[in-house]
Amino acid sequence: MGTSSHFSLRRRTMALGGLAAVIGAPIWAQTRAPVKVRFQCDWRFEAGTTPYVVALKKGYFAEEGLDVTLNVGAGASATVTRMASGNFDMGTGDLNSLAEFAGNNGVVPAKAVMLMYQNTPAAVFSLKKTGIAKPADLRGRTLAAPAGDGARRIFPLFAAANGLNPVTDVNWTAVDPAMRETILSRGQVEVITGYLASGMLSLQRLGVAASDVHVMKYAEYGVALPGNAVIASQNFLNENPQAVAGFLRALTRALKESVADRAAAVAVLKSHEPLIDTRIEALRLDLILDQEIGTPAVRRDGVGDIDIPQFQKGIDSLAKFLAFKSTPDAKSLVDTRFLPPQAQRMVFPA
Structure with a gap:
């Protein structure tokens, strides 16, 4: 798909209803070839990647018109530098590492589109x-x-x-x-x-x-910082806003299913990575869902949104103690316009 066709579609879509039309129901996915998404995971195929694997294996990404490739990672910080290389479209990265990269390099390699861990794990x-x-x-x-x-x-x-x-x-x-x-x-x-x-x-x-x-x-122990977020490169955000919104819809759907039926989610993970220890990954998934993702705020307000003022406080602390060359503006690192509606992001039962 050429770049000009992407921008042409965006202009027509925006004229018909603004950003809501761009990120709404995936009608576009029914008439266009799948959009390839090179996704950089933060770690191996273990419990932490379960929602992404569930969305892939159960066809939720495909239903959104996406052809997603999940790549094994080497750490949430490493995801940020890999995104900067231009070889990946989206990934799971550490928000603090994203701020550090921007502060020391003067460029934003990707923007956070959905917060997964409100507190650093x-x-x-x-x-x-x-x-x-x-x-x-x-x-x-x-x-x-x-x-x-x-x-x-x-x-x-x-x-x-x-x-x-x-x-x-x-x-x-x-x-x-x-x-x-x-x-x-x-x-x-x-x-x-x-x-x-x-x-x-x-x-x-x-x-x-x-x-x-x-x-x-x-x-x-006194560290008030966010953790991992789904991040997307600026080019991908500009050229494929519908794909970003579709990815987040599929991921949220898979996350909600993983919360509701954890054994089934681990079974899907096992089908993707046969070498995992099912017992261990079931325990790990419980810990991730109940302690890392399922904070009181997320259970009350839904997953994914980012508290910009709180994030700025964390950036200011990082800039001081890690001696950033400059202190980035939190707003420049975040773009949550593509999140599903709040009702869909209530992934934990009331």
């Missing part, structure tokens, strides 16, 4: 036998995480909020995403950072009892 993990029970116990320790790990990138805020110097009090070692929990379970490192559901359940899959793990959630 970042956390510090250790085994209780090491005696690490509070932030001060991290002094002199070596922390391990992938270079693109969102929790690693924003650790300076956790440190600052808890009286630690993020440069001199701790050391870091980079590890492959697939080995992070393994080396902790083997005692090769004492501390790792990561997202709550990923770290906790991966350790359990390796045979580590939940009662043997100590977790410090950033959100409970």
Whole structure:
């Protein structure tokens, strides 16, 4: 499909009813070839990607006129840099990493179109036998995480909020995403950072009892930041607004189904990635839905919207502690016009 045809369609559609017509029912999808969407996931095909896999496997993306390709990720922070390469149209990225990229590069590689985690799910993990029970116990320790790990990138805020110097009090070692929990379970490192559901359940899959793990959630230790959002490149937003709206409708539909029938959602995930441990991913999905996505605010107001003033406060903190070259305006990083109506975004039962 040529660029001129996209803009021609947009002009006619806007003339017939403005943005509501652009993002409304997918009549356009019935008469046009499917729009290809190269989607960058933030991680492997585990419970966190379940809504995307459900939307793909059950044909919800296809019903919206979309030909979606889901690509395995290497961290929510890495998604942002991959989006900047121009090789992906949409993805799941860390909002804080998006702000950092914009602040240091003077460009916005993508805009957040739907917030998935209102609070950062970042956390510090250790085994209780090491005696690490509070932030001060991290002094002199070596922390391990992938270079693109969102929790690693924003650790300076956790440190600052808890009286630690993020440069001199701790050391870091980079590890492959697939080995992070393994080396902790083997005692090769004492501390790792990561997202709550990923770290906790991966350790359990390796045979580590939940009662043997100590977790410090950033959100409970003074870090008021959002987490992952669905992001879309500016070019894709400009050229395919209907596709963005359709993607979010399909995703919201799949998320609601995943909440209602979790076992069925995990079964769909298993059909897409046969190597997963069904028991572990069922536990992980419960944790993600009940703790990371299903906050009281989301249960009350619906999933997806972004509190711009609160996000700006987080950006200001990030800019200070991570020494951004400039402080981006939160509004420049967000475009939630394509969200489904609030009634559709009430994915948790009343």
